[in-house]
Amino acid sequence: xxxxxxxxxxxxxxxxxxxxxxxxxxxxxxxxxxxxxxxxxxxxxxxxxxxxxxxxxxxxxxxxxxxxxxxxxxxxxxxxxxxxxxxxxxxxx
Numbered sequence: 742x743x744x745x746x747x748x749x750x751x752x753x754x755x756x757x758x759x760x761x762x763x764x765x766x767x768x769x770x771x772x773x774x775x776x777x778x779x780x781x782x783x784x785x786x787x788x789x790x791x792x793x794x795x796x797x798x799x800x801x802x803x804x805x806x807x808x809x810x811x812x813x814x815x816x817x818x819x820x821x822x823x824x825x826x827x828x829x830x831x832x833x834x
Contacts, residue, residue: 771797775815785812 774797778788785808792806799806800814813820
């Protein structure tokens with residue numbers, strides 16, 4: 742009975758950290774991984790969970806991925822528009 746290493750999809754192993762995480766490229770280091778996971782049909786929550794499972798560092802290099810963090814990192818302009826609309830709706834109540 743040998744120990745077989747778990748083979749992850751290439752989209753996850755491309756950003757996998759084997760030792761201490763290096764500083765992430767804030768211009769889009771995780772964006773290709775997020776785009777590939779979203780192209781597979783995963784929602785934002787599942788995408789964040791996969792990033793955490795693969796130990797992909799967050800943009801700040803600390804903490805964990807959350808669905809909103811993944812959305813904000815992948816689409817900063819769209820996220821800003823979403824938050825403006827959400828805040829406008831909250832103010833009207």
